[in-house]
Amino acid sequence: MKKVVCVAIIGKGNNPLFIQEFATGLTDENKLKLHYIVHCSLDIIEDKPGNTKKLSSELYLGLLYPTEDYKVYGYITNSKIKFFVVVLDTSDIKDSDFKIFFKRLQNLYINTTSNPFYKPNTKIESTKFLQEVINLAPSL
Template sequence: MIVCVAVVGHQNNPLYIQSFTEADDALKLHHIVHCSLDVVDERVNNPKKSGPTLNETFLGLLYPTENYKVYGYLTNTKVKFILVTTDLDVRDADVRNFFRRFHSAYVDAVSNPFHVPAG
């Protein structure tokens, strides 16, 4: 089950963060998203250590916590998508598919001529 989705700009400025849990967990999930940005930067800046090539937009599992798994995705414009899930046995193919659809929805929203960019 997805508990949080975040869109983070190329300067690590939050563009969109949505939690799908109680208000008490929202702050914890925002902290998890913020901490995951360090892992994204490490993987992007050290591609030899992390495995994926520079063309790979799906960053995979960033890190697991006791109750959550955090996945990352990087667009060509360096916008980051972060997904936090409670499903501890989710398949990478399902997460890739989610990120492709989410990226498509993001592109549609940003391509709208009436869209006002944040930050």
């Protein structure tokens, strides 16, 4: 059973750059709910103590927003790009695994956005990036 339900990357202005669902058989309603969950998680990031610091050595934010079915984990870069992973509530994944996952995800993001043809702070539509994220998701 896949643990990762959704991976999301949110821009500096809290606009979605990349949201990809992984669970199979998700209805439109559930997909929409995932968007709502990720969107609501932004509130939690803003409420997190220490988030106001300009630079933080700890980028991993931990568990943000447990819902009945899912858990949302977050990661914020120093440039205020936020990474979210939505996993099933039944998943029991260690924080260290999340940190590794987020670090890899950040590297993928950096490689993709370093493309000179990518316009910063816009939706990531690279199929290569999508495939890499799809390949990365099972590692969690």
